[in-house]
Amino acid sequence: MTAPLTFEILHECSASSARVGRITTLHGSFETPVFMPVATAAAMKGVSVAQIESTSSRMILNNAYHLMLRPGAERIAHFGGSHEFMRWPHSMLTDSGGFQAWSMSDIVKLTEEGVQFRSFIDGSLIMLTPERSIEVQNLIGADIIMAFDDCPPSVSTATATDGEGDDDGAAEENASIARPSKKPRLTPEAHAARLIEAVDRTARWLERCKQAHRRPTEQSLFGIVQGGTNFELRARSAALTTAIDLPGYAIGGVAVGEGTDEIRRVVEFTAPLLPKDRPRYLMGVGYERDILAAVRAGVDMFDCVLPTRNGRKGYAFTRSGPVRLRNACHTADRAPLDETCDCICCAGGYSRGYLRHLFMAGESLGGTLVSVHNLRHFQRLMVDIRSAIRENAWSSLEREWPVLRPVEMPSAPTTTSVVETPYDQRI
């Protein structure tokens, strides 16, 4: 049996747990640490395949939850799988739908069998089990598929406000980084019991996922470590998860409302518990500094909707920090978003003044151009992070990427689910 995924470690950092690696799937090869943009419904919002490719992204996400509900996993299989459906020739990953079932839907029933919820599209009753999630992902056909996990809200987000629904389509995309607070609040004791239950159930479900997987020679199943911000639970989840031999492991339940420091603390504790010779994937993270900290803790894979979600709203990422294009200061600005950037927006000669005009005039081209720039921003960051690992050049990385330097946030902790606050503050 040929392995559908190989992972080679090309270089290990002498000063941290970071490593440069190479993942090869049946759809190509790319270096790690890798940033994977999100194409929720088999389409990246406002960005064409050629435009994604222009950012050198070679691995993207689809959301199994969305595709299962619309157009349906069986329909995508009819079209030859999502690679063929959306005409994406490179590597692809699907999440299991567990996170979205919890964050986007009204849960009707949670049992050992699975989760019953109402479709966010038409309110119909859907039953999602480990077996059905894997069947759905087998039908969609991504190179990496994720285990179906039990995702209880974390303590910090059980009380967080719901950051969704701020623009067209964002509610859907946000679901992969923000967890709403629709669920009833639990007492601290009940919450702790719930977390233990979720960790153990996730492990039992992982075994069922592995058994249900029908395309192991084409698709690689990754397990997910849960446990919230509790180190004991993280250790228990890591032990239970890695006891099952899989081609890769993910850290889930992070970036669901915690601050940068808490994300970092959990990742630095959990990453070393995962096998060194398998790719480690930190789900849904995040900002540049969060990625850098996780890379140094030994994480290899990242996904986040920030580049496209913020791009559509006129927020651009630059090396020196975010730029809010609607601000009046850009009205007559002939400069590009980022002088050093080689994306089709910056290298194409589009000025900040023109981009601001597009947002003020409601032209969707603005969102497209800034999304492409933001995607390239993260891909350039990963290129430079890989160089820093190879050359142990962390200080020059921070010199060239001022946005990576630690900043003192004025008041509330930065969270990846609330984007406007730090952005408005910082420009």
Added chain:
Amino acid sequence: MTAPLTFEILHECSASSARVGRITTLHGSFETPVFMPVATAAAMKGVSVAQIESTSSRMILNNAYHLMLRPGAERIAHFGGSHEFMRWPHSMLTDSGGFQAWSMSDIVKLTEEGVQFRSFIDGSLIMLTPERSIEVQNLIGADIIMAFDDCPPSVSTATATDGEGDDDGAAEENASIARPSKKPRLTPEAHAARLIEAVDRTARWLERCKQAHRRPTEQSLFGIVQGGTNFELRARSAALTTAIDLPGYAIGGVAVGEGTDEIRRVVEFTAPLLPKDRPRYLMGVGYERDILAAVRAGVDMFDCVLPTRNGRKGYAFTRSGPVRLRNACHTADRAPLDETCDCICCAGGYSRGYLRHLFMAGESLGGTLVSVHNLRHFQRLMVDIRSAIRENAWSSLEREWPVLRPVEMPSAPTTTSVVETPYDQRI
């Protein structure tokens, strides 16, 4: 003084007044008959410059009215003109703003001096005169600029319903093909008097436009023939307009609500009244059959928002007629929009089923892909029309483009300002 525009006739049809020509501006050269897509606010809705170029469009429109109000003509000049502002390296044309001032704004006052109206953006009072319109167009810097004309509603549209505002941004774009009915209805006698006044004033204003033009070595001013559907007035307007020596002439006041037959009648009467050695431009037309009829009457230039406006709504043009992608019949369809098409959507392997999914899921990529296909559809039509002129091969043209064949419309006449009716009927 170097002419900023040259027009060569390369081939004349033996069976009609059609001709193949070549227009050369300071930004390039292209063959006529030419179809010019519309980039209203210095951006084509949902379509990037690279995507426009992929359709082989080499001449586009900007709307001076929109740009004058936002971001302002002086601001565009600050950025080096619209070519530089929107990064369009090829040829460009601006309309004068007269049509939009009439169709999109509350006119406050019309005098011999000009038109005073309220901005559709913020309600501020704007005075537009021939001199100011030319100043605005000199600042924007297109290769061809249009005379500022007096545009009274035609008889047919003075009673037509307003087709605007049907989707985001469509109201602005529509203004170049549909005239609303906000103005008070006139008696037939008053309307006839108003049309004569408009024809004569348009001629006086044209003289003022020519005098005001400050960049005649870089930009070519075209005059516009008015006169509604009245042949006597059309003849009078053509005589007055062509008495002023200009590099090109346009037929205005067509495609503002008339049926195909009426458009054709007016164009066939008016086109021969324009000098044979100058480009003839039929403003705002239109559907494939309307273009074909006008080409045979000797028209060289066309613009229309249909490819992008319909594309955004999921209406695709094909050789055999329109396709409404939201229709359920496309759900499992693996076929491309048009088997014969070489656009990035059809040749890129996107299926009708995938495109339908994008529209059902609210993914803007659907509008982008179908807009690009539609633009390429019209450019391929122009390629084949130019071949038909060269080879006198009109019957094979109609064989390969069934959509060009005359059809009997069931009830009301087809109008270019009401797109849903024929589209819904024909699929």
